[in-house]
Amino acid sequence: MDILTALLDMGPLGLFAAFLVYDRREGQKRMDAWMAELVADMKEDREKTAASEVALRDRYDAVIAGKDKQLTDDRAEIISLLTEVRRSVEKGAP
Numbered sequence: 001m002d003i004l005t006a007l008l009d010m011g012p013l014g015l016f017a018a019f020l021v022y023d024r025r026e027g028q029k030r031m032d033a034w035m036a037e038l039v040a041d042m043k044e045d046r047e048k049t050a051a052s053e054v055a056l057r058d059r060y061d062a063v064i065a066g067k068d069k070q071l072t073d074d075r076a077e078i079i080s081l082l083t084e085v086r087r088s089v090e091k092g093a094p
Contacts, residue, residue: 004018
């Protein structure tokens with residue numbers, strides 16, 4: 001006696017039990033496929049985020065390097081101007 005015959009012999013409850021088993025297996029297949037897709041999407045999002053972070057960090061480093069250069073240039077200009085003022089004061093010129 002196979003399982004299908006046993007379920008058919010049980011009448012409507014047996015058929016309902018067979019339906020529940022079938023529905024559970026199909027639902028699990030859908031859930032597994034959905035989870036695999038979700039994991040793949042999360043991995044892709046992580047890679048995109050990492051690439052964005054690298055680009056943002058590079059941009060930040062470039063901005064900071066520009067500001068550091070500007071600060072260095074401004075300091076050099078101020079030192080130069082102060083040196084000129086000091087020489088001018090030391091000479092007694094107005």
